[in-house]
Amino acid sequence: MSLKSEINTSENKNGDSVEEEDSMGYIDSGKCGDNAEYTIYNDGVLTISGKGDMWDFKYFYSNNKEYPWNPDMINSVVIKDGITSIGEHSFNSSILSSVTIPGSVKK
Secondary structure: OOOOOOOEEEEOOOOOEEEEOOOOOEEEEEEEEOOEEEEEEOOOEEEEEEOEEOOOOEOOEEOOEEOOOOHHHOOEEEEOEOEEEOOOOOOOOOOOOEEEOOOOOOO
């Protein structure tokens, strides 16, 4: 995915509306749970925020949906306080240099 110099709205693999922003911001965002959202920043950091559980994924598919991020685009994950579970297989095929998990995560 190339970075855009203006904000463009498009759909990701799940049909969720996402925005692409210039190199100073994020390059993808959307839902990864009923009340959980993700943002991928141009430096490769994937941030998960919101409340409750992330969706489970069956390798690439869960409920007929692929997980929404490209594993090649991320190098670290930051899960924010309020997320209570990390979805099964959420980071398959990702090569991560760091993962931050808050105390709110129980599963």
